[in-house]
Amino acid sequence: MENVEPTNSPDSSVEKNKFLKTNLPLFIAAAILIGGSLMVGYTVGHRQGLTVVGYDADAEQLVDVVQKQKTALDSVNRSLNAAIQERDMAVSNADELFKAINQANAEKTQFQGMNAIYRDILKQRGGVSLTIQNLAIKSLPENAFEYQIDLVQVSPNKRRASGSVELRLIRNTEILDVPLEDKSFNFEDFERLTGRWTMPKGFTPQYIEVRLTGSGTPVIKRFSWQRGQPVELNSAFVSEIPQAEANAQ
Known part of the structure; x- marks a missing residue:
């Protein structure tokens, strides 16, 4: 196929x-x-x-x-x-x-x-004549001290008390004058004087004496020296405190 x-x-x-x-x-x-x-x-x-x-x-x-x-x-x-x-x-x-x-x-x-x-x-x-009501001494570090003097007078005729104050440190026959920030006082009833000073090294007073002199009779008051514990104080302020100086007498 x-x-x-x-x-x-x-x-x-x-x-x-x-x-x-x-x-x-x-x-x-x-x-x-x-x-x-x-x-x-x-x-x-x-x-x-x-x-x-x-x-x-x-x-x-x-x-x-x-x-x-x-x-x-x-x-x-x-x-x-x-x-x-x-x-x-x-x-x-x-x-x-x-x-x-x-x-x-x-x-x-x-x-x-x-x-x-x-x-x-x-x-x-009859009133109260000028008097030293109180004296306080505070011990501070670095042989520094602070004083506080309270003065009082009550006059029937409202006469003001004015004058000056002296602060002395006494040991036997040695006398040191404490430099006061303000020696003058002028008040009617009461005034408080305060300040600080540095004690000379090696000097320990037996007494501290306050003398007030003015128009009237001088006021003298002596206190026994007793030292307590010092209080805390910044040393920067201690360096500015004046030092007591010997009296010229």
């Missing part, structure tokens, strides 16, 4: 070409549609992926900001609580100080009233 090769008729080729030409736009449109779908899917997926990554980064940054704000808020709260406590303490101290001042003023008024009564009684009885 002989092989017979198939042959295409001219009519079938024409039909095939006609079909391709007719459906070519459809094929192209389908290819474009498929390609576009793939591109859209890739783009959307890529953007969604970037959006998720960006959201995570923003969330971490937001958490960090919130944590910093919380830390700052805690610090502000602590400072506020400390300020409130200090304010309450200051108010409490101010109240106590105000009460103490009022109490001191009340006691001062009462004391002044009693003194006025006593002065009137003393005036009716």
Whole structure:
């Protein structure tokens, strides 16, 4: 049997070409549609992926900001609580100080009233001549001392007491004059003189003497020297205290 090769008729080729030409736009449109779908899917997926990554980064940054704000808020709260406590303490101290001042003023008024009564009684009885009511000596560090001299006078005719005061340290025949910050006095009823001096090294007095000179008879009073425990004092002030000098007599 002989092989017979198939042959295409001219009519079938024409039909095939006609079909391709007719459906070519459809094929192209389908290819474009498929390609576009793939591109859209890739783009959307890529953007969604970037959006998720960006959201995570923003969330971490937001958490960090919130944590910093919380830390700052805690610090502000602590400072506020400390300020409130200090304010309450200051108010409490101010109240106590105000009460103490009022109490001191009340006691001062009462004391002044009693003194006025006593002065009137003393005036009716002839008064009290100028006298040294009290002498106090306070021992300080570095061989320094502080004196306090209280002078009193009650005059029926309200005459003022005026004059000068001397303070002397006596040991056997040795006499040292204590330099006074203010030697003069001028008062009606009472005056307190205070000051400090430095004792020469190696000198321990037996007596301390106060002399008052004025228009009337001089007043001289001698006290026995007794040294107690020194009180605390800043050395910067001690260096400024004058030193007692030997009397020229």
